[in-house]
Amino acid sequence: xxxxxxxxxxxxxxxxxxxxxxxxxxxxxxxxxxxxxxxxxxxxxxxxxxxxxxxxxxxxxxxxxxxxxxxxxxxxxxxxxxxxxxxxxxxxxxxxxxxxxxxxxxxxxxxxxxxxxxxxxxxxxxxxxxxxxxxxxxxxxxxxxxxxxxxxxxxxxxxxxxxxxxxxxxxxxxxxxxxxxxxxxxxxxxxxxxxxxxxxxxxxxxxxxxxxxxxxxxxxxxxxxxxxxxxxxxxxx
Amino acid sequence: xxxxxxxxxxxxxxxxxxxxxxxxxxxxxxxxxxxxxxxxxxxxxxxxxxxxxxxxxxxxxxxxxxxxxxxxxxxxxxxxxxxxxxxxxxxxxxxxxxxxxxxxxxxxxxxxxxxxxxxxxxxxxxxxxxxxxxxxxxxxxxxxxxxxxxxxxxxxxxxxxxxxxxxxxxxxxxxxxxxxxxxxxxxxxxxxxxxxxxxxxxxxxxxxxxxxxxxxxxxxxxxxxxxxxxxxxxxxx
DNA sequence: GCCTCATAAAATTTCGAAATTATATTGACA
DNA sequence: TGTCAATATAATTTCGAAATTTTATGAGGC
Numbered sequence: 001x002x003x004x005x006x007x008x009x010x011x012x013x014x015x016x017x018x019x020x021x022x023x024x025x026x027x028x029x030x031x032x033x034x035x036x037x038x039x040x041x042x043x044x045x046x047x048x049x050x051x052x053x054x055x056x057x058x059x060x061x062x063x064x065x066x067x068x069x070x071x072x073x074x075x076x077x078x079x080x081x082x083x084x085x086x087x088x089x090x091x092x093x094x095x096x097x098x099x100x101x102x103x104x105x106x107x108x109x110x111x112x113x114x115x116x117x118x119x120x121x122x123x124x125x126x127x128x129x130x131x132x133x134x135x136x137x138x139x140x141x142x143x144x145x146x147x148x149x150x151x152x153x154x155x156x157x158x159x160x161x162x163x164x165x166x167x168x169x170x171x172x173x174x175x176x177x178x179x180x181x182x183x184x185x186x187x188x189x190x191x192x193x194x195x196x197x198x199x200x201x202x203x204x205x206x207x208x209x210x211x212x213x214x215x216x217x218x219x220x221x222x223x224x225x226x227x228x229x230x231x232x233x234x235x236x237x
Numbered sequence: 238x239x240x241x242x243x244x245x246x247x248x249x250x251x252x253x254x255x256x257x258x259x260x261x262x263x264x265x266x267x268x269x270x271x272x273x274x275x276x277x278x279x280x281x282x283x284x285x286x287x288x289x290x291x292x293x294x295x296x297x298x299x300x301x302x303x304x305x306x307x308x309x310x311x312x313x314x315x316x317x318x319x320x321x322x323x324x325x326x327x328x329x330x331x332x333x334x335x336x337x338x339x340x341x342x343x344x345x346x347x348x349x350x351x352x353x354x355x356x357x358x359x360x361x362x363x364x365x366x367x368x369x370x371x372x373x374x375x376x377x378x379x380x381x382x383x384x385x386x387x388x389x390x391x392x393x394x395x396x397x398x399x400x401x402x403x404x405x406x407x408x409x410x411x412x413x414x415x416x417x418x419x420x421x422x423x424x425x426x427x428x429x430x431x432x433x434x435x436x437x438x439x440x441x442x443x444x445x446x447x448x449x450x451x452x453x454x455x456x457x458x459x460x461x462x463x464x465x466x467x468x469x470x471x472x473x474x
Numbered sequence: 475g476c477c478t479c480a481t482a483a484a485a486t487t488t489c490g491a492a493a494t495t496a497t498a499t500t501g502a503c504a
Numbered sequence: 505t506g507t508c509a510a511t512a513t514a515a516t517t518t519c520g521a522a523a524t525t526t527t528a529t530g531a532g533g534c
Binding site for chain 4: 034035036046050066067068069070
């Protein structure tokens, strides 16, 4: 699964692999995580496995009940709404700070990551069926890098960390909707609008565009859920 | 140490005990956490201990380097400022939401926790020397309960969780300054002002009073650090 | 005297199994 | 036939020690 990762211990590696498999949906929301099975699947012992699970509980990717085991954290429309709301709050705060504090090197990194993302988005096919897994992975990676670079210069490590955590949680939801047909054109335009606002150091516009981007993304996800078997992915709301 | 706690497993209990000992300063900031020693001190084996540490890393109470072990997370004035800033952001958002969404039962719980806190604050002595550990613990508990009740009706589980985490982190800093002399009178007045604003469902005033309260508390902590051996508690800023 | 390399000690990380707790099954009784 | 208790099974939790990695120690060479 995840191969070349900066994991210095088995525990680290297992944590990253489990997280990726949950985000990707290989481990379905709500599924019971049997320790015996996970030890076999990931080829590790009890200790690093439990350590990885403890970290995933902090990330809200896994839930636990004492003496009863572990489950993949459920998904819900209520959580999607909450995630979107708090991301808006933190992301706008972070971008505002970054625009004020960021130097030329930061602006260059924003330009670079945006260019790479724009290149990939230009290659995206119109139909969802023609979207290869490789291209999807490249887009996910570039999208993550672009949004991370936007807030990298913010002078609040705590906000940056919280934002990062919520981004990962949201990725779970986005992955479900990305396999369905999407309005890629709109996303591309939204990224451009954010980039231009940041480039011009226009705080208000950058915040507004960011909020629109997050809201629209959440709308897409909500639609995809409504279309394809919501009961498979969603807990009772 | 922590005795009657809702811990269903050794791992849980160890997590709570370690966190309390770090917040209380029994485990000093920056100190190396030797696994062998911790196993003896807390009377547990390797597995629950490492699980507890993994959770504390998520809470930013502990840091780790692969293959090199664990340390009590350092403290810094920079982090105090960041904590104060983000707490203001989340706390005001949460209180606003709670005032709008909260029902009569919530308002009652706010009144109850405020009354209890006011009672205890009325008993506080003028000089720091006369402050008993029992009274300090009672105040910490009531203060926590009051502030928690204020935001309990907010309709964002994520904000409530983040707020809770930052409150615990801040408690570490506050404990250092509480042993020094304090302007208790001012804190009492601030709590009253927040309570009255919430009781009147005055969102703007509740937010403003909350911000003032957080800022003044941080100022007290900063002063206490300047007075008493900052290099003992603080990492390089 | 100082740097380098080999060796020893200490600490972390991981495994595998024992002990504990929860869940499922079976049989007795009303 | 349904309910409850007793037993058997399965799963989680914990321990203690082996394996790995880092850090400290000391000898030899420049």
